[in-house]
Amino acid sequence: MKLTFSPASPFARKVRIAAIELGLIDQIEFVPAAVTPGQPNDEYSRLTPLKKLPVLILDNGDVILDSYVIVEYLDELAGGGKLIPASGPSRWKVKTEHSMLQGMLDSMLLCRYEALVRPEALRWKAWSDDHWNRAWTGMARFAQQADLLSRPFDVAAIGLVCVLGYADFRFADCGWRKAYPTLDAFYQKMQERESVRVSAA
Numbered sequence: 001m002k003l004t005f006s007p008a009s010p011f012a013r014k015v016r017i018a019a020i021e022l023g024l025i026d027q028i029e030f031v032p033a034a035v036t037p038g039q040p041n042d043e044y045s046r047l048t049p050l051k052k053l054p055v056l057i058l059d060n061g062d063v064i065l066d067s068y069v070i071v072e073y074l075d076e077l078a079g080g081g082k083l084i085p086a087s088g089p090s091r092w093k094v095k096t097e098h099s100m101l102q103g104m105l106d107s108m109l110l111c112r113y114e115a116l117v118r119p120e121a122l123r124w125k126a127w128s129d130d131h132w133n134r135a136w137t138g139m140a141r142f143a144q145q146a147d148l149l150s151r152p153f154d155v156a157a158i159g160l161v162c163v164l165g166y167a168d169f170r171f172a173d174c175g176w177r178k179a180y181p182t183l184d185a186f187y188q189k190m191q192e193r194e195s196v197r198v199s200a201a
Contacts, residue, residue: 002057003070004033004047008169010105010162011067012054013199017158018071020195022078028056037117068098071155083155094156097142101159104138105166107131112170136174139163143180149189161190165200 003019005012019025035041035051047055048065056064056073064070075083085091114128142148142160151157164187167176177184190196 001027001059002029002031004031004044004053004055004057006032006034006053009053010109010166011052013165014067014155014158014162015054015056015070015074016199017161017195018074018083018155020198021153021158021193022074022082024074024078031057037113068102068155071158075155083153083158085154094154097156098159100138100141101156101163104135104163105159107134108163108166108170111135135163135167136176139167139176139180139183143182146182148182148186153193157190161187161196 003012003015005016016025016030019028033044033053035044035053041051044051047057047063050065052065054067054070056070058064064073072084075081080086085094108131110131111128114123114131148157148160160183164176164183167174177187
């Protein structure tokens with residue numbers, strides 16, 4: 001298998017963490033790729049017209065898109081039910097939490113692009129502030145979940161690690177650690193996992 005990735009991509013980091021946790025990391029060849037808004041990449045567009053990282057390319061040439069779908073595929077490959085509960089209320093809880101975290105990362109990435117890529121004269125502050133608020137209030141929601149430190153490591157916990165790591169990486173002055181000490185405690189605890197440490201950008 002091959003995985004397109006950028007070391008700076010929180011979505012690719014999610015897959016790397018999952019692959020390490022599932023014992024599949026040695027079966028994946030990592031292929032560096034760059035996709036930037038406003039810059040064509042015809043070769044990558046042949047893999048996915050969405051031009052998003054990461055993409056998993058199977059040995060038979062099939063392509064699996066979206067970091068969550070890739071993690072789900074890897075989880076099934078490893079026997080199932082390891083990072084995504086197989087059934088019952090916990091499955092839907094974890095999937096819902098992950099969807100929220102995925103949306104938070106999407107909003108943070110849009111904020112990053114607005115500040116870095118869009119010409120200054122065309123930047124829309126209210127739009128950017130709205131997207132940042134989605135990520136920030138999402139953090140507030142997860143800060144209230146006392147079970148995060150005690151429950152089994154799952155795809156939602158991986159997603160939260162990626163959100164907080166990306167906040168450190170791209171929004172170092174945002175103050176999330178001071179605002180949400182329970183998330184800080186969660187993130188520090190997660191640093192004990194090899195998969196989290198070695199996947200950091």
